[in-house]
Each structure stands twice: as C-alpha cells, then as structure tokens.
Amino acid sequence: MENKAGQGHDEEEQVPLLTPYKMGNFQLSHRIVLAPLTRQRSYGNVPQPHAIMYYSQRTTKGGLLITEATGVSDTAQGYPETPGIWTKEQVEAWKPIVDAVHAKGGIFFCQIWHVGRVSNQGFQPNGQPPISCTDKPLTPQIQSFGIDAAQFSPPRCLSTDEVPQVVNDFKVAARHAMEAGFDGVEIHGAHGYLVDQFMKDQINDRTDQYGGSMENRCRFALEIVEAISNEIGADRVGIRLSPFANYMESGDSNPKALGLYMIESLNKYGILYCHVVEPRMKTVGEKTECPHSLVPMRKAFNGTFISAGGYDREDGNNAVAENRTDLVAYGRWFLANPDLPKRFKLDAPLNKYNRDTFYTLDPVVGYTDYPFLETPKA
Numbered sequence: 001m002e003n004k005a006g007q008g009h010d011e012e013e014q015v016p017l018l019t020p021y022k023m024g025n026f027q028l029s030h031r032i033v034l035a036p037l038t039r040q041r042s043y044g045n046v047p048q049p050h051a052i053m054y055y056s057q058r059t060t061k062g063g064l065l066i067t068e069a070t071g072v073s074d075t076a077q078g079y080p081e082t083p084g085i086w087t088k089e090q091v092e093a094w095k096p097i098v099d100a101v102h103a104k105g106g107i108f109f110c111q112i113w114h115v116g117r118v119s120n121q122g123f124q125p126n127g128q129p130p131i132s133c134t135d136k137p138l139t140p141q142i143q144s145f146g147i148d149a150a151q152f153s154p155p156r157c158l159s160t161d162e163v164p165q166v167v168n169d170f171k172v173a174a175r176h177a178m179e180a181g182f183d184g185v186e187i188h189g190a191h192g193y194l195v196d197q198f199m200k201d202q203i204n205d206r207t208d209q210y211g212g213s214m215e216n217r218c219r220f221a222l223e224i225v226e227a228i229s230n231e232i233g234a235d236r237v238g239i240r241l242s243p244f245a246n247y248m249e250s251g252d253s254n255p256k257a258l259g260l261y262m263i264e265s266l267n268k269y270g271i272l273y274c275h276v277v278e279p280r281m282k283t284v285g286e287k288t289e290c291p292h293s294l295v296p297m298r299k300a301f302n303g304t305f306i307s308a309g310g311y312d313r314e315d316g317n318n319a320v321a322e323n324r325t326d327l328v329a330y331g332r333w334f335l336a337n338p339d340l341p342k343r344f345k346l347d348a349p350l351n352k353y354n355r356d357t358f359y360t361l362d363p364v365v366g367y368t369d370y371p372f373l374e375t376p377k378a
Helices: 002-013 050-057 088-103 160-179 194-199 214-232 255-269 295-300 313-321 332-336 340-346
Strands: 021-023 026-028 032-034 064-066 107-113 184-189 237-241 273-277 281-283 304-308 327-330
Touching: 032 340, 050 088, 088 107, 088 160, 107 160, 160 184, 160 214, 184 194, 184 214, 194 214, 214 237, 214 255, 237 255, 237 304, 255 273, 255 295, 295 304, 313 327, 327 332
Parallel strands: 032 064, 032 327, 064 107, 107 184, 184 237, 237 273, 273 304, 304 327
Antiparallel strands: 021 026
C-alpha cells in the first residue's frame, strides 16, 4: 500500500506545469500564469473594487498574474471602461487590488499599453484623432471587445519629435505601477497596438529613424524597454510580443526574423521575461495549424520565456516538459476557472467559458461568479 501511495505522489510531482520555477528574483510555485485579459469593468478608466475579488480569486501563493491591459496616457484608450495608470486616482485605485494579490502570496505584473490607431475620436482627449506610426486607417474589423470596429477613426501620424514623449508616457506608467505596489510591468508589444504598429512592416510606412529597416521599426519598442529598465530595473520588466499574429492588420513580411531580432535586442537589456503569442493564434480565439514555432525565439532569449495562445493542460505540460517554454499563460480557461492550478493538479473538469460575458460591464456576472471546485465535506 505504502509503495502505491508513494507512486501516486511521484506522479503528482511530475505534472510539469506544477513544478516550481525561479523567475529572476521571484520564486514561483508553479508555471501557470494568468494572461492579461481585457475585461472592460474599470468604469471611467479607473480600476474598481470588484477587481479585488476577481484577481484575488485567481491568486495562488507563488503564482504569477498579469493585469488586463492598462493605458499609459489619455490617448492610449480604444475600448470602453478599460483601466489606466496615468493619474493619481488610478494609481490609488490599483493599490487595494495589488494588496489583495500580495496578501495571498501572488506575484503581480501590470501590463501597460497604448492602442495607437485601434481607437476612435470618441475615446480621445478633445475628440482628436488617435495617434500611430502612420496615418493609414484601420479597415473595419469583425466586432470584438464590444467596440464596433467600423468606428475606427483615421489616425494621426506621430512626428519624429513626438515619439520620445510617448516613450516617456510608458516610463511614467511603469513608475506609477511601482507606486501602486506592482512587482513589475509587462510592455504590451503585441496584437496590433501601438508598439506592434511600429514594428510591423504592413503598418509602418515611416521614412524617419522609426521606419524602413527592421532595426528602425523596432527602435520605438526598444526605447520603451530601455526607458522602463532604467526607471524601475530590468529585473522587473517583461514584454509581450506577437510577431506571427495579424490582429488589427498587423502582419509582417518576415515574422521569424522580426521575432529573433527583438529577442537578440532584448537580451542586451537583460529584461526579466518575454511573453510570446503562439504563431497558431492568427486571429482572436482561432487556432490554426502552423509551420512556425517559438522554439528559435525561446532558445535565443536569456531570460524567462512565457508562451501563450490556445494552450490546454496537456499542451502546457508538454511545452514545459520538452523545454519549449518556462511558463504558460492561460486566458479564457483562467477566466472561467479561478482555481485553474488546482484543477490542473487534480486533472479536474473545467468550467466552460461564456464568450458573451467576456466584455460586459457587469461587476459580477461573467467576472467573479465562475464556480470553484467543490471541496468534499469531511
């Protein structure tokens, strides 16, 4: 009997996603990360008290959580009721949320973003056009995030001397995140938003030092990395990239080279982690078979590598076991299963997610009302 119990224990120890991992100065107890998920429940761009329950429900001791994308300035917004971190009020509103995660032993990073041209004048100060690396408008998309994509306004192309001001907005947002108590920041460099707009040759048509060659197109992203690393320390900085994705018409003619160029450049700054979206995730929520792989980027990067995009329990375990990634970020499954690490440990059934309530404004429904596993009564 004893032998069998021992074997069972060994099997439990061998769930790769549930093995500990040291990420820089942070000791993680497992490798399941809460992916950044826009939820549109920060009324007036201010985080709300109901977010305390949402994030603390998904916190485990030694687990890494990444916030929903959080605006760096009043020009950064493109969706209703998304949080920011550019005002004192927003910083103060984040504090109790961060405290709740820390009280349960979690590690909490704030994802900071600027949507660039994925916006319209209604979200912009004084009804001005959204800013981007280009003045090419985004063509109407399938509705997502509760915004009617037909409403994208033609953007205004940033002048060369305006770009450093936007870099500074990211730096100040990172400083604010530290003031709010976060453990670090993740720069949103993915999914067709402003940083990605500069990087991708399908969008970037500039002729100054921020356009043309791959080096020039990546300059904006790397200036942000450098500014934030100097401000809060590279050991508290991550970045999310999606070189292979084509969200919001953000394709690139050579995504493989772009990904590797970014990785090699990031190594020079010694940042903590790189969080990369799987090539198979070409569009929101749709997995496709794909010849590309993140392995070359994973091998080239010196820090912690986080993979995201369409993972289930088995995929995630395999990726860790085969050393294709260090950590795996889960979005929809973590949204619907606040106790996802426990369910993965027990290989328990998962709650199904309800897409209809991903972006509704309700403070409870589809947000904090997904059930936990029943605890057997003694």
